[in-house]
Amino acid sequence: MVRMLRPLTRAVTYTRWLHLAVATVWPTLWLFIEEALWTQVTAAVLLGLAGLVPATRVVEGFQARLLLTGRRQDGESADIVTTPSATWADRGRTVVWLEARLCLGWVVTHLTVQLPLLAVDLLTTGLGFGPAADGFVTVEENHWWHAVLAPVPLALSLVVVVWSGHLATALAGQLLGPSRAERMAALEERTEQLLERTRIARELHDSIGHALTVAVVQAGAARAAGDPAFTDRALSAIEETGRTALEDLERVLGVLRESGKPVSGRPTLADADRLLDSARASGAKVDAEVTGPVDSVPGPVSREGYRILQEALTNVLRHAGAVPVSVRVHAGDGTLVLAIRNPLPAAIPGPGRGSGLRGIRERAALLGGRARTGPDEGDWQVHVELPLS
Known part of the structure; x- marks a missing residue:
């Protein structure tokens, strides 16, 4: 009642x-x-x-x-x-x-x-x-x-x-x-918003995750070394990495605050040297080889390539530590190839585990490329191919 x-x-x-x-x-x-x-x-x-x-x-x-x-x-x-x-x-x-x-x-x-x-x-x-x-x-x-x-x-x-x-x-x-057309337009807008949120989350994961990993590795190495000169170098590396991470954070927050603001200032493969230097400062023995006209790689491909390289080096430092790392970047024949190899760590990430490896594969798929991650002939490899067209 x-x-x-x-x-x-x-x-x-x-x-x-x-x-x-x-x-x-x-x-x-x-x-x-x-x-x-x-x-x-x-x-x-x-x-x-x-x-x-x-x-x-x-x-x-x-x-x-x-x-x-x-x-x-x-x-x-x-x-x-x-x-x-x-x-x-x-x-x-x-x-x-x-x-x-x-x-x-x-x-x-x-x-x-x-x-x-x-x-x-x-x-x-x-x-x-x-x-x-x-x-x-x-x-x-x-x-x-x-x-x-x-x-x-x-x-x-x-x-x-x-x-x-x-x-x-x-x-x-x-x-x-x-109407049906209005529902489709609303669905497309919602999809774009979700994709943008996913991209921003991935950007923060890669940038902040890399900075924190470098800081932890450097701090641990400095404490173990007990060498004032090494400690100064480690603190300088932590400072530089943290400053870069703060710049990325400010840029992403600016995009969130102003939805109509164009995305600009994202690092590209032209800035890859600072990633390699950061990994070397953390103790990794990086052997890098860059061939082809990398500077002329289209912006979206170059930016995603930078993030893929960043995530791969972050995984090396996080899971393997100070080990030899081979980095090969080649632009040519309509394809950008990124190949990162390092000795297998004691704990091998399984396929599909962790948002970092999944993010690498998603970035490659969105650009029409492909990515392979996992053990290969005693090493851990990240092999990505991205079309330049």
Whole structure:
């Protein structure tokens, strides 16, 4: 019983009734002036013409959001949109909504007025008096049981108010909701946002992860060495790596703060020397060979190549420590090849484990390339091929 009565305690139940009643105000006033069928036909025609105006969907959308849902929905993916009609299909759905709202409003307002009048007639005739109201149903004669039936029309009027509100809300969702094209556009925008968030997370992982790894390795080596000169070099390396990481962090936070801000200042393979120097300062014996016109590699490929190299060197320092590392970078024949090899560490990361290796493969796949990571002839290898076109 409590569940059945709960809708009657919600304000949105009555704002939905108001939304339907408002649609019939001006046709009703017109009907009082000129009692003829043509007035109702004219009202329906005028509404149909109004629905063809693109801005009508904006007005109807705001009304429906406020009165039918009881809250303001943001975003183009909301159940009820507030954008102008962009296609004739949108205009057609708006016309259908206006006509449906008018017809449903007529029925609901008529019933919610006449049913209470019927309840009054039943009560007065049940008490031995004549009908007190002029309703659409005439109550004949006086019977005591009329008073017993008096609450029934009142209950029916409440049912009409509740269920007509649900029906109007459902119709609004279908007729004032986003079209298929708008849903696809919203989905594409959402996908772009998720991809951007994933890219930013990957950028932070690679940059901050590399800086922290270098700092931990350098600090541990300096403490173990006990050599003031080595400690100074280690602190300098930590300072330089930390400064670079802070620059990357500020850049990424700037993108987050200003969604329309273009992404700029990201490091490329032209800055690979600082990665190699950082790895060497951490104790790794890096043998690097760069061949081909690396400086002319397209920007997106060069930037992703830098991050792949950074993640590969970070994994070396994190899992293998100060070991010999072979780095080969070759640009030519329409392909950028990155090959990083080092002796197998004691604990071998399994395929697909860790976000770093997964990030390498995802970066390569997004550019149409391929990546292989894992043991190879006694070494751990990261072999990536990225198309330059």
